[in-house]
Amino acid sequence: MTAGREQLVSVEDLHVEFHTDAGVVKAVDGVSWSISPGETLGIVGESGSGKSVSALALMGLLQKPQAKIRGRVLFRGRDLLAAGEDEMRSLRGNDISMIFQDPLSALNPVFKVGHQVAEVIQAHEKIGRIPARKRAVELLAEVGIPNPRQRAQEYPHQYSGGMRQRAMIAMALALDPALLLADEPTTALDVTVQAQIMSLLGKLQEERGTAIVLITHDLGVVAGHADRVLVMYAGRLVETAGADALVHAPRHPYTLGLLSSLARLDRRRTDRLRPIPGQPPSLIHVPPGCAFHPRCAFATERCRVDVPPLTGGPGHAAACHHQDRVAEARAAVVEA
Amino acid sequence: MALLEVSGLVKHFPVTRGILFRHQIGTVKAVDGISFSVDRGETLALVGESGCGKSTTARAVLRLVEPTAGSVRFDGEELTEAGTDRLRTLRREMQIVFQDPYASLNPRQPVRTILTEPFKIHRIDPGDRVAELLALVGLAPEHEGRYPHEFSGGQRQRVGIARAIALDPKLVVCDEPVSALDVSIQAQVLNLLEDIQDRLGLAYLFIAHDLSVVRHIADRVAVMYLGAIVEEAPTDELFEFPSHPYTQALISAVPVADPRKERVRTPILLAGDVPSPLDPPSGCRFRTRCPKFALDLSEDERRRCCDEPPELVDRGTGHPAACHYAEAVAVL
Numbered sequence: 001m002t003a004g005r006e007q008l009v010s011v012e013d014l015h016v017e018f019h020t021d022a023g024v025v026k027a028v029d030g031v032s033w034s035i036s037p038g039e040t041l042g043i044v045g046e047s048g049s050g051k052s053v054s055a056l057a058l059m060g061l062l063q064k065p066q067a068k069i070r071g072r073v074l075f076r077g078r079d080l081l082a083a084g085e086d087e088m089r090s091l092r093g094n095d096i097s098m099i100f101q102d103p104l105s106a107l108n109p110v111f112k113v114g115h116q117v118a119e120v121i122q123a124h125e126k127i128g129r130i131p132a133r134k135r136a137v138e139l140l141a142e143v144g145i146p147n148p149r150q151r152a153q154e155y156p157h158q159y160s161g162g163m164r165q166r167a168m169i170a171m172a173l174a175l176d177p178a179l180l181l182a183d184e185p186t187t188a189l190d191v192t193v194q195a196q197i198m199s200l201l202g203k204l205q206e207e208r209g210t211a212i213v214l215i216t217h218d219l220g221v222v223a224g225h226a227d228r229v230l231v232m233y234a235g236r237l238v239e240t241a242g243a244d245a246l247v248h249a250p251r252h253p254y255t256l257g258l259l260s261s262l263a264r265l266d267r268r269r270t271d272r273l274r275p276i277p278g279q280p281p282s283l284i285h286v287p288p289g290c291a292f293h294p295r296c297a298f299a300t301e302r303c304r305v306d307v308p309p310l311t312g313g314p315g316h317a318a319a320c321h322h323q324d325r326v327a328e329a330r331a332a333v334v335e336a
Numbered sequence: 337m338a339l340l341e342v343s344g345l346v347k348h349f350p351v352t353r354g355i356l357f358r359h360q361i362g363t364v365k366a367v368d369g370i371s372f373s374v375d376r377g378e379t380l381a382l383v384g385e386s387g388c389g390k391s392t393t394a395r396a397v398l399r400l401v402e403p404t405a406g407s408v409r410f411d412g413e414e415l416t417e418a419g420t421d422r423l424r425t426l427r428r429e430m431q432i433v434f435q436d437p438y439a440s441l442n443p444r445q446p447v448r449t450i451l452t453e454p455f456k457i458h459r460i461d462p463g464d465r466v467a468e469l470l471a472l473v474g475l476a477p478e479h480e481g482r483y484p485h486e487f488s489g490g491q492r493q494r495v496g497i498a499r500a501i502a503l504d505p506k507l508v509v510c511d512e513p514v515s516a517l518d519v520s521i522q523a524q525v526l527n528l529l530e531d532i533q534d535r536l537g538l539a540y541l542f543i544a545h546d547l548s549v550v551r552h553i554a555d556r557v558a559v560m561y562l563g564a565i566v567e568e569a570p571t572d573e574l575f576e577f578p579s580h581p582y583t584q585a586l587i588s589a590v591p592v593a594d595p596r597k598e599r600v601r602t603p604i605l606l607a608g609d610v611p612s613p614l615d616p617p618s619g620c621r622f623r624t625r626c627p628k629f630a631l632d633l634s635e636d637e638r639r640r641c642c643d644e645p646p647e648l649v650d651r652g653t654g655h656p657a658a659c660h661y662a663e664a665v666a667v668l
Contacts, residue, residue, distance in 0.1 A: 046518035046519065046520065047518055146608065160609045161386075162609060163609070190385035190386055190545065191385070191545070191547070191586060191589040191590050192385065192585055192586060192589045192605075192606050193385075193609075194589065194591075195588075195589035195603035195605055196605055196606070198591075199603065199605060217518065217519065218591070219519075219593035220548075220590065220591030220592055220593045220598075221591050222593075223591060223592065223593045223594055223595045223597075223598045224591040224592075224595070224598035224601075225591075243595040244595045244596065247593060247594055247595055248594075248596075257520060258519055258520060259593065261519055261520045261522070261523035261524075262519060262523070262548070262593055263522075263523070263526065263546075263548040263549045263551065263552035263553075264548060264551070264552070264592070264593070265547055265548040265551055265575070265587070265590050265592055265668065266592045266594070266597060266668050268572055269551065269552055269571075272527055272530065273523040273526055273527055273552065274523070275520055275521070275522075275523030275524040275527060276520040276523075277524075279488050279490065279491075279521065280518070280520075
C-alpha cells in the first residue's frame, strides 16, 4: 500500500525482532499498513501473531536494546521510529494513545483514579492542579462513570472491570489524540460490558474523529466495528480487506480457516466445526516459504519455498500463491 | 431418571471481619437455590457472566465445595449425604475439566504419571489405557514422557480431557474448557469433546460464558444471573425465542462475525454493573438493570418486580423464564 497524503499514520516494512538465548524471535516480519483520520482499522490474529507488538513498536514502548526495530512509521510525515524519547513522550497522549487489555495492571493501584487522569493532562498542558482535577471529573462523566466526582476519589481496585476500562479510555482520550491504539480493549470483559465499551468508543470516535486501531482476536468485534481489517499470521500480514469482503470472500486460506473454525451464534448448528489443523509456528522457527503452508490444505511445492507477496487490488489483497483457488473454494461453500 | 438432578442448590460464603474476634458481617450468595437436571449423554450448558455463580455451581455439584443446602442426586444417589469413601468411589463416575490446563496439571509430572494417577487412586490396573487415552484425545504415543510445559495450550487441554475420561465417567463437568484457547485451537478441542461424547456416551455439564460456543455444543442451556437461573430452554429455542430480558440483552451483546448482520443489529445496552451478591436486590434480581423494568412497565407492574421474586416457570413462551412479564423476543 502506498502512503497517500491523507493518511494519518503509515507503517512501512516494519520488522521487530527479539534476540533471545533460544534464537531470534521475529515478532513482526515486514508489515506495512496505514490508517486515515477517523477510520477504524481492525488487526486480527491469534496469540503470537505480532499484532500487539506492532502497536507497542508504534508507541515506542519496546525496550530498545532487546527489541530490534526496522522500517518506518510515519505520523503526519514524521518518522516515529527515528524520534527521540522526549519527542515520543510529547506525542504519546497528545497525538497517539493506547488502551490495554487489562486495565487493572495499566492503572496505578496506589493513586486515586481522578488523580491519574489529571496527571495525564498536567503532563502535557500548563494547567493547575485544581483545574486539571476538574477536567478529570468531566472526562470520567463523559465516559459514563456514575457519580464521577465521588468516583474520582476512589482507587482502581474499587472499580469494576468495565469501569476501569472506562477510566483508561478517559485517560487515553483526555488530550484528544488523533490516533487511539486499542489492544484487545474488551477481551477481559463480559459481553454485556463489552457492548457498553464498544458503543462508548464508537460514540467518542464520532464526536472527535479519532482514528482507532482495534487489535483483537475476536472476528465478531471486528465485523461490528472495523472499516478495514488486517489479518496477521506468524508476524506477517496475510490478508487485508474491507470487513465485508474479508468475511464473505476471504482470499487467504488462514482467514478462511479462522472463519470456518468459528462457532456461530446466529445459525442453527448444521455440522462439526472445521478447525485449522496443527498449531501456529514458533516465531523462532518460522517455516520457510509461506509460514502457513504446514497447516494449509491448498499448499503446493511452491508454498514451501517462495514467501508469497501481498498481491491484489488496493482494497483487498492477500499473501497467497493460490488465492484464486481459495476464493473458488469459498464460493463453492457459500453456494452449497 | 436423569443422570444428575440438582434441586434447591445453595452455596453461601460467609464474609468475616476481625482476626482475634472473627465475626460474620455478611453472606455472599454465590448460588441461591437453583435446580436443573442433566440426562445421560446430554450436554447442558450453564451460561452467565463473571460472578453469576456458574463455576461455584459446578464445584458444588461435585462437592469440591460443600453446598450450603439443597440436594444433588447422581444416578439416583444423594451426593450431599455421601461419606468420604463413598464420595471417592462416586467420583470415578463424575470428573471435571478446568479452564486453565496449565494450572490444573502438575508441572513436575510427565503425562504418563498424570494419566495413571486416577487408576492408582482407585486401585485399578491401567494396563494399556494410557496409550489408548492419548490416542483418543489425539496425542502421539511419544507424548507420554513429556511434561506439561512442553505442550501448547490446546495440547495441554487434551491432556486434561484425557485425565478426566480415564476412568470412563458418566458425567464430565467442563468449566470453561476452551476459553483460554485461540479460535482455531478452540474448534479442535470442541470437536474432540463431541467425538468423545459420541464414543463414550457421557454427559457434559458445560460451563461457559461464550454463547457462540454454547450454541454449537449444547443440547439445552440454562442462563444464570446473580446466583439464580433466569431462563432454561433447548438450545435453538433459547437463541431464537429468548424470553427473559437478561437473556435477550446477553444474546444481543455478542457480536456476530458478519458485518452485514452487525450493521443492522443494535445491542441492548444494560445500565451499570451487576449488583453485589452480598446484598442482591429484593424481588427480581435483575430489575436494577432491566430495560423492560425501566422503560416498558407501569408503576403497578414494577411494584411486583420489587416485591415478588419471579419463579422459573413457563409463562406461555414455551420454556421456563424467571420474569413476571416474560415474552419471547427475537434478537439475532
